[in-house]
Amino acid sequence: MANSLLSPSTLPFELPDFAHLSDADFREAIERGMSEQLEELDAVATDTEPATVENVLEAWERTGRTLTRALHAFWVAKAADTNDERDAIEADMAPRLAAHADAILLDTRLYGRLTELDVRRKAGEVELDEQDTFCLSERLREYERGGIHLDDEAQTRLRELNETLATLSTTFEKLLVAGRNAGAVHVTDESHLDGLSDSDKAGAAQAARTAGVEGWLIELTNTTQQPPASVLHHRPTRQRVHEAGVTRGLGGEHDTRSTLLDIVRVSGERARLLGFAHHAAYAAEDGCAGSTEAVSEILGRLGPATYDLMRTQAEAWQRRLEQIEPGATVEPWDVTYLSELISAEEKSLDGAALRPYLEFDRVLVDGVFAAAEGLYGITFHRRLDLVGYTAESRVYEVREADGSVLGAAVLDPYTRSTKQGGAWMTAIVDQNELLGQGPVVSNTCNFNPPVGDSPSLLSWDNVITLFHEFGHDLHGLLSKVRYPSRSGTAVSRDFVEFPSQVNEIWAYELIDRYARHHETGEPMPAAWVETLRSGSREAFKYAELLSAMILDQAWYQAPEDQLPTDVDGVEAFEAAALERGGVDFALVPPRYRTTYFAHAFGGGYSARYYSYLWSEIFDADTVAWFHDHGGLTRENGQRFRERLLGRGGSIESTQAYREFRGSDPDLSHLLRRIGV
């Protein structure tokens, strides 16, 4: 069978023909795609005509189509359904893709064409509209940040560092996944699982069967807090689960420390080579925050403030534990358990009792899809004739209010052993006017699958995750830009979480519509709904997020001579960083500790983990705007769609924001939300 990735897909929406793709096809298409793009760019570089929008910007955007197609298809399939061969392709390709990017970004001929166009623009010889101008400025900036001005010797070193970093990140991720799997907690006495919901217990039994052991296996999630620890009544089991989580990567077969230390050092050297004080400064310059000072200032204000709140709450945790186990002292593995317990007693809200009211398909259709229709007029129609990257992934056709077809959305909701942890959105086809392509997005989550006759029942966190990821989908689906490289979510890291965070508010607003008992159809009790709405944001969540952000900055702001010289220094560095940041409190460790901090060391969020907070400044301000303007209405949605979501990365994000909001965001909305 011919490799269908080597030419544009003939399936509807240009959906890759996943059903007939072999792993060898991915490898071949990525390799072919790289060499093809270099040849295509060579033609752009050697064009002797005066530089124009057509022969520079547009010609550029037409290159690399095979590579883009292959990589989009590969990443989505690899992340959601990996195997040894896909892991090997990723490991092999990481340094080669880094080298490919360098071959482009260190090509002075291409840079020359961009600068020539810029000179002609300034001289009034060519006319560039807003999108052209921004696209050109982004390309120039990419070159300047990519080392085009360095001498040959420095460029040679830069290439080495980029390749090394790509391999190190892949190694870190791989160790992390293996460590997480190996850390699963084995339980043989059923009474030790008291408190766990039936569906979670069934999941644990299934995991044990898959692993070939008796009893139950509690699998670890990416974060420090393990959800089962918030419900397990048996204290020693809570402790085991918690400790399995926080000791990941710390010694043993899956020790991540030497890899992450190398990542920090190499990132630092690269930043200095490029003229920055450290990697954090290099990262911040690329975003809306602009500088490390701006990032540190806000983390320095909010971090200690949220930890002060935590220290006050600790007294209540201690009092409640005393009632259960006189003489006991609260430990980190008790905290979420006690918080849930206190909240259940004070607010008569029991997390486990919510689930029967949160059936996945109902939340999806009457919540997520209904919000999108109410705001943007778009509707979702299942296409049973099309398959996503696995048999279980669903494909929806997305239509505009007038019935015309907008694009497609792939949805892969349930957990699978070959899937990465967490939830994410990826683009499969980037919307763009230049090549006439419509958007295809994919949404991958890790919810409990239906078991027998019982449907998939979500936790409240799952509901928020679904709305969040769908917010990214909408950013991709509603994109209306000219160039593929500026499509949808192609905005800076510290802005990209904003549309998805905004979409979370509809989970609260529409709860009356979708939260119905899956057997009786009864609506969720009003008191619970009220509690969910009022306690939607918890100080605990912010505290652990902020300390992780402070930790990420600390690693990437540290001067070379203050980094640990060997793996034994990693924990001490972490402790000192948390203390300096005013967020050292053993009962509330960071959301990720250093040794399993995938955002910081596994890829895109190194020194950029603060982005979630930065995006939330825009988010809280936007939510206030929606509330002030009547909430979920077509008119409000249309304004947000046209002025913000639709712009993708085709203009500067802060400018798009001002056009939508009429002003810069007001920080006070976020401060109120956090409660400080």
Ligand SMILES: [Zn+2]
């Ligand atoms: Zn997100």
